[in-house]
Amino acid sequence: MDSGYEILAVDAGSSARRGCLKTLHGSVETPIFMPVGTQGTVKGLLPDQLTTLGAQIILGNTYHLNLRPTSELISELGGLHKFMRWSGPILTDSGGFQVFSLAKLRKIRDEGIRFQSHLDGREVILTPKRVIDIQANLGSDIAMVLDECPPAEATRKACEAAVERTIRWAREARAYAGETGFLEKGHHVFGIVQGSRHKDLRQQCAAALIEMDFPGYAIGGVSVGEPEEEMMPQVTMCTEVLPADKPRYVMGVGTPPQLLKMIAAGADMFDCVMPTREARHGIAFTEDGKLNLRNNRFRDDNKPLMERFCDLETGQFTRAYIRHLIIAGEILGSVLLTMHNVRFYLDLMRQAREHIEAGDYARWHQSWIERYLAGKKEIPE
Amino acid sequence: MDSGYEILAVDAGSSARRGCLKTLHGSVETPIFMPVGTQGTVKGLLPDQLTTLGAQIILGNTYHLNLRPTSELISELGGLHKFMRWSGPILTDSGGFQVFSLAKLRKIRDEGIRFQSHLDGREVILTPKRVIDIQANLGSDIAMVLDECPPAEATRKACEAAVERTIRWAREARAYAGETGFLEKGHHVFGIVQGSRHKDLRQQCAAALIEMDFPGYAIGGVSVGEPEEEMMPQVTMCTEVLPADKPRYVMGVGTPPQLLKMIAAGADMFDCVMPTREARHGIAFTEDGKLNLRNNRFRDDNKPLMERFCDLETGQFTRAYIRHLIIAGEILGSVLLTMHNVRFYLDLMRQAREHIEAGDYARWHQSWIERYLAGKKEIPE
Ligand SMILES: [Zn+2]
Ligand SMILES: [Zn+2]
Numbered sequence: 001m002d003s004g005y006e007i008l009a010v011d012a013g014s015s016a017r018r019g020c021l022k023t024l025h026g027s028v029e030t031p032i033f034m035p036v037g038t039q040g041t042v043k044g045l046l047p048d049q050l051t052t053l054g055a056q057i058i059l060g061n062t063y064h065l066n067l068r069p070t071s072e073l074i075s076e077l078g079g080l081h082k083f084m085r086w087s088g089p090i091l092t093d094s095g096g097f098q099v100f101s102l103a104k105l106r107k108i109r110d111e112g113i114r115f116q117s118h119l120d121g122r123e124v125i126l127t128p129k130r131v132i133d134i135q136a137n138l139g140s141d142i143a144m145v146l147d148e149c150p151p152a153e154a155t156r157k158a159c160e161a162a163v164e165r166t167i168r169w170a171r172e173a174r175a176y177a178g179e180t181g182f183l184e185k186g187h188h189v190f191g192i193v194q195g196s197r198h199k200d201l202r203q204q205c206a207a208a209l210i211e212m213d214f215p216g217y218a219i220g221g222v223s224v225g226e227p228e229e230e231m232m233p234q235v236t237m238c239t240e241v242l243p244a245d246k247p248r249y250v251m252g253v254g255t256p257p258q259l260l261k262m263i264a265a266g267a268d269m270f271d272c273v274m275p276t277r278e279a280r281h282g283i284a285f286t287e288d289g290k291l292n293l294r295n296n297r298f299r300d301d302n303k304p305l306m307e308r309f310c311d312l313e314t315g316q317f318t319r320a321y322i323r324h325l326i327i328a329g330e331i332l333g334s335v336l337l338t339m340h341n342v343r344f345y346l347d348l349m350r351q352a353r354e355h356i357e358a359g360d361y362a363r364w365h366q367s368w369i370e371r372y373l374a375g376k377k378e379i380p381e
Numbered sequence: 382m383d384s385g386y387e388i389l390a391v392d393a394g395s396s397a398r399r400g401c402l403k404t405l406h407g408s409v410e411t412p413i414f415m416p417v418g419t420q421g422t423v424k425g426l427l428p429d430q431l432t433t434l435g436a437q438i439i440l441g442n443t444y445h446l447n448l449r450p451t452s453e454l455i456s457e458l459g460g461l462h463k464f465m466r467w468s469g470p471i472l473t474d475s476g477g478f479q480v481f482s483l484a485k486l487r488k489i490r491d492e493g494i495r496f497q498s499h500l501d502g503r504e505v506i507l508t509p510k511r512v513i514d515i516q517a518n519l520g521s522d523i524a525m526v527l528d529e530c531p532p533a534e535a536t537r538k539a540c541e542a543a544v545e546r547t548i549r550w551a552r553e554a555r556a557y558a559g560e561t562g563f564l565e566k567g568h569h570v571f572g573i574v575q576g577s578r579h580k581d582l583r584q585q586c587a588a589a590l591i592e593m594d595f596p597g598y599a600i601g602g603v604s605v606g607e608p609e610e611e612m613m614p615q616v617t618m619c620t621e622v623l624p625a626d627k628p629r630y631v632m633g634v635g636t637p638p639q640l641l642k643m644i645a646a647g648a649d650m651f652d653c654v655m656p657t658r659e660a661r662h663g664i665a666f667t668e669d670g671k672l673n674l675r676n677n678r679f680r681d682d683n684k685p686l687m688e689r690f691c692d693l694e695t696g697q698f699t700r701a702y703i704r705h706l707i708i709a710g711e712i713l714g715s716v717l718l719t720m721h722n723v724r725f726y727l728d729l730m731r732q733a734r735e736h737i738e739a740g741d742y743a744r745w746h747q748s749w750i751e752r753y754l755a756g757k758k759e760i761p762e
């Protein structure tokens with residue numbers, strides 16, 4: 001299956017790759033971070049602002065949009081791009097992860113997942129086919145297959161069952177996306193590798209998915225409660241076996257150092273609520289670690305969050321002002337921090353791409369991480 | 382006292398006036414609406430966005446900014462304009478009204494008001510001089526004197542006492558603003574006419590303030606709980622006697638029809654939380670009355686809030702999308718409605734100015750109000 005993916009450069013000292021992924025709504029330069037727009041909006045930001053901050057692709061959420069306002073309504077209104085006025089590519093999560101983290105009374109059967117909506121208790125069924133239909137309704141550029149994503153504490157037996165189901169569902173979804181013409185129209189569908197911390201399960205899952213020939217592959221079940229030292233091995237278990245010519249998307253991670261390490265291991269795409277969620281908690285990312293704007297030392301700090309981001313108007317507000325907004329509970333505070341943090345993540349990916357092209361990614365990412373960790377961090381990662 | 386105010390046109394069929402008020406941070410075309418930026422931010426909007434929406438002048442609040450982050454800190458950081466990055470004129474309220482509506486355990490003495498902060502219980506004292514000092518710290522272009530603003534149900538005796546104190550405090554503030562050079566540097570200070578529904582008290586208060594020769598006059602104590610039919614008479618009692626060549630600012634009002642009627646009575650400036658507060662409640666102003674976006678009928682409404690506002694990107698989102706954001710509790714919903722409502726108020730003032738210049742304001746404002754009230758209104762004013 002052609003993924004429209006092209007590798008443009010490979011780093012000399014690591015497995016980092018620089019690529020370009022074609023979609024129905026334009027190309028995406030990888031490695032890339034995708035700001036999270038769960039409910040059809042990236043918290044408080046206008047689409048134009050996202051573009052100005054450097055966003056190339058955003059993420060929407062199948063679980064949430066299916067419940068509200070429903071994918072049928074969004075389809076009737078012209079699709080998710082038109083609905084939210086974002087003209088670039090959109091990747092949609094399959095909803096599997098949210099069912100396990102948000103929904104009540106879920107029952108997993110081989111046919112799919114039955115659960116109660118966390119909004120109104122209504123019974124909802126997600127099957128592999130239904131999940132493709134939802135994403136077709138949304139007009140997703142990159143759709144995910146339904147998967148089962150067990151928590152970190154799951155037993156070996158539970159992980160085996162989850163992998164088995166994930167493979168079965170992926171096969172159904174892949175066939176259905178073919179039959180319905182979804183793939184042929186140019187939409188991508190990614191398979192999701194599960195298997196938790198078990199190398200053999202991860203590789204078994206990957207092998208089965210590769211056999212199905214997806215346009216791209218996601219690595220799921222990372223950052224689901226496991227200790228940090230278990231995260232990276234789960235990613236490398238997968239990147240070692242996934243095809244070199246297809247994009248690799250690590251779902252739902254992570255901190256800036258984690259992203260840089262995963263890029264070194266050959267990952268291409270990321271999404272994470274961290275920059276937007278930390279913003280709402282009054283926290284700004286900088287190259288010297290995180291700043292907690294609630295800290296009294298910013299009371300009279302007339303500097304911007306980062307000198308380098310002063311080229312945009314929205315980067316010119318002072319720490320003292322943003323601190324005032326956060327303390328006063330004014331939403332402009334979290335809007336400005338969201339803009340900053342999203343830009344920080346996107347800018348980090350831009351730097352990563354440049355250093356892969358220059359061939360010095362390995363050395364650069366290590367010194368970047370050292371400086372970040374050495375900074376006067378107020379907040380543990 | 383020169384107010385830097387120039388009357389450019391007077392309507393043929395009403396007392397409406399078209400003017401221009403010079404300030405240290407640029408000129409303001411009247412009649413004008415001033416978006417409310419209580420805590421140094423107009424809820425969720427960036428200064429650039431305010432300019433794009435047509436804002437010429439915004440309001441800051443002495444009571445709030447004095448408590449947090451304090452006017453001394455703002456002064457140290459370069460003043461309120463620099464702090465919030467708004468380069469246009471700023472009018473600051475004196476804080477008198479907020480003491481009466483927000484503060485606990487207030488004690489009014491002839492020297493000033495002593496109260497407990499609604500934030501932390503700290504004792505705060507506002508005197509006529511202190512209130513000028515605070516506004517000088519902020520760098521206000523148009524400062525208000527401390528006044529006493531009794532509620533609608535106040536007895537005649539209480540209103541008499543409030544007017545007496547308001548006059549005494551205005552005299553002290555006026556003298557102090559002269560002595561300290563605040564006026565000479567080009568800042569304006571407005572006296573505030575109180576007197577509730579009592580014509581003789583309003584006129585006694587106005588006469589005393591006129592004698593003190595302020596650069597402009599505010600009409601306070603309107604919309605403090607009285608029935609709507611008592612609001613307009615309180616305004617006309619004042620506009621009848623206030624000098625024709627000075628700006629007249631009606632504080633804290635009102636609905637679009639009320640603003641148009643007050644302009645017909647000769648008022649020039651307005652501020653009101655209504656457009657921003659209604660936005661946070663999911664309500665949009667239109668020329669055919671208010672829309673409650675929570676209403677199910679907007680579920681699949683692919684039209685923008687108002688065709689005429691589609692020239693700006695932010696006016697192009699559909700009612701269905703904004704409804705989705707409001708129902709989902711996404712802040713972009715209230716940000717988009719705030720932009721719309723602020724623009725609606727500013728655009729209404731622009732139309733008023735044009736019709737005063739054309740000399741047909743009287744007829745135009747009546748037909749505007751008729752259409753607005755005839756619209757399928759879902760929400761009573
Ligand atoms: Zn998943
Ligand atoms: Zn007042």
